[in-house]
Amino acid sequence: MKPLFLPADVGPLFALYFPPINHSVNRAILHVPAFAEEMNKSRRMIALQARAFAEQGYAVLILDLFGTGDSAGDFGDATWQIWLQNIAEAIAWLNQQGAQAITLWSLRLGALLAMDFIHQNPGVVNRLLLWQPVLNGDVFITQFLRLRVAAAMMNSALPQEKTSDLKKQLLAGQSLEVAGYALHPDLVRPLLALKADCLDLQNIKEIVIYELAAVGNEGKPSLVNQQFLNKLHSFDINASLTVFEGDNFWGSQEIVTTPNLIELTIDKAKQWL
Amino acid sequence: MELLNQVKAILCSVLQVDESHHSLTIDSPLLGAIPEVDSMAVVSIITALEDRFGFVVDDDEIDAAVFETVGSLVDFVEHKLA
Numbered sequence: 001m002k003p004l005f006l007p008a009d010v011g012p013l014f015a016l017y018f019p020p021i022n023h024s025v026n027r028a029i030l031h032v033p034a035f036a037e038e039m040n041k042s043r044r045m046i047a048l049q050a051r052a053f054a055e056q057g058y059a060v061l062i063l064d065l066f067g068t069g070d071s072a073g074d075f076g077d078a079t080w081q082i083w084l085q086n087i088a089e090a091i092a093w094l095n096q097q098g099a100q101a102i103t104l105w106s107l108r109l110g111a112l113l114a115m116d117f118i119h120q121n122p123g124v125v126n127r128l129l130l131w132q133p134v135l136n137g138d139v140f141i142t143q144f145l146r147l148r149v150a151a152a153m154m155n156s157a158l159p160q161e162k163t164s165d166l167k168k169q170l171l172a173g174q175s176l177e178v179a180g181y182a183l184h185p186d187l188v189r190p191l192l193a194l195k196a197d198c199l200d201l202q203n204i205k206e207i208v209i210y211e212l213a214a215v216g217n218e219g220k221p222s223l224v225n226q227q228f229l230n231k232l233h234s235f236d237i238n239a240s241l242t243v244f245e246g247d248n249f250w251g252s253q254e255i256v257t258t259p260n261l262i263e264l265t266i267d268k269a270k271q272w273l
Numbered sequence: 274m275e276l277l278n279q280v281k282a283i284l285c286s287v288l289q290v291d292e293s294h295h296s297l298t299i300d301s302p303l304l305g306a307i308p309e310v311d312s313m314a315v316v317s318i319i320t321a322l323e324d325r326f327g328f329v330v331d332d333d334e335i336d337a338a339v340f341e342t343v344g345s346l347v348d349f350v351e352h353k354l355a
Contacts, residue, residue, distance in 0.1 A: 037313070143320055146335065150312035150319075153337050154304065162332035179312070215282045216325055223327075251317055252289055253309055 001051070006063070008089045010082055011072025014064040015090065018050045023057030027272075028099030029129075030090050031062045032110035032117075035144070036075075036181050038250040039068060042107055045249045045257045049105075052266050059099055063090045076175060076182030080116075080190040087117045091124060103127040103272075108250055109134045112194050119200040127272065128207045129265070132250065135228055137194035141167070147179040167192070196228060198235045207232060207239040208268055210261060212248055219243050240268075276354075280347050283325060287317045299344040304337055315340060328353045 002019070005012035019025070031046055033039045050060040064071040065086050067078035091102055104114040104125050111133030118125050134140045145163040152158040170176055170188045177183070201207060211225050221229075221243050232239040246258035281297050284290075288309040290297075303310050318340075319330050330353070339349045 143316060146316045146319065146332075147312055149332055149335050150315040153315070153335055153340075154312055164332065214324055215286045215321065216279050222324060247289070248286075251313075253314070254289065256289075 001047075001054075006089060006093050008066070008072075008086060010066050010085070013066065013072065013086060013089070014070035015093075016047065016050065016062040018054035018060040018062075020057045020059045021055050025059045025094075025098035027057070027101045027103070028059040028061065028094040028097070029053050029103045029105050030087070030094060031060070032087065032104055032106040032114045033063070033065060033068070034108035034110055034250050035140075037179065038108050041252065041255065042250040044255055045261075046107065048257060048259075049262050049265060052262050053269060056266060056269055058103075058269070059094065059097060061090055061094055063087075074182070076184055079184050079186035080113075081186065083113055083187075084117055084120060087113065088121065101126040103129060105129040105131070106133065107131045109140055111135065112137055112140075112191065112196065115196055115200060116190075116194060118204065119197065122200075122203060126205050128201070128204050129268075130207065130209045131261070131265075132212055133196070133209060133225070133228075135196040135224060137191035141188055141192055145176075145178060148176075151179070198228075198231050198237065201232065201237055202235055204237065206272075207237060208265075209239065209241045210264065211241065211243050212258075213243050213245050219245075276350060277343070277347050279325070280322075280350055281343065283318065283321045284343065284346075287314055287321055297343050299342070299347065301343045303342060303346065304340040310340065318346075322350060322353075326350060326354060 002017045004015055004017055006015050034042055046062055050062055053060045066082045067073040067075040102125050106114045111130045114128060142163050145166045149161060149163055152160050166176060170185050173185045175182055175184055209225060211221050213219050221241050225241055229239055229241045242264060244261045244264055246260045247256040249256050249258050277299060323330060339345055
């Protein structure tokens, strides 16, 4: 594993590169990270999966997007457009190393970033691997803004706000701080309008979705994911949806891992050879 | 009772407490009593309840009184399902 800084328009981006073991760089996997605290919580699990992929002969790159982790910039200056550009820059770097087939591997909100990238750059990405994907930007932002509403609920000295008012402030071009993260209006505005769209995914060779088993759902996938899968199939897109058991490693209080998901994912990746 | 168990299962899953070791009852206080119940956990609980029961929680329903005890949370879910 090699830590490195990728040259990018907006300044150097920190990345971890896992060169393929006993294999030339041909097939590469780029991780598209989760948002804010979910990215921090999932770091260990993502690194473990990256190592497992490298052992299967994949070149793997884990990127800190602009304004996150050890990359240049402040979170409050990050916009959706900059992050899309970061994905392009990371893929260009992998291509320079010799990568031909690119898989995007996302966690949570990374799914929408990956799909928006595919929408704007058709033909670049080969496969899409989605871990617990966020498929609706508006719903995700509402849930994130609730952190501020919930913090106010627990502290009567803070103004009692509603997510709908907070959204209006962002749409009006105001920055907003939520759970210690300054949100740039141009990070949130494109996201509010974004939903997973099957039309963009027709040239993707395969889409693999993993979803954490929900309490009381008896191993069945959520309705949202099932509907997305059905829609992909109706477009004749090769797609699968697997429910896994384990801990919510992107949202838990402590840092946890879910080895079961790594095993399932590697079993799938072996079939890609 | 069935609803109580479902809500308890969600609480244990979000708060990562072992159900067998942590005997939550209907009277167990949550907010201010269990350190794991912070704003992040409150949002996770709301999201998990929405996913599980298929209702949508409005902003003005996010109220400290709902998270006072296990029982008040169960009452809230009951009210939403009614």
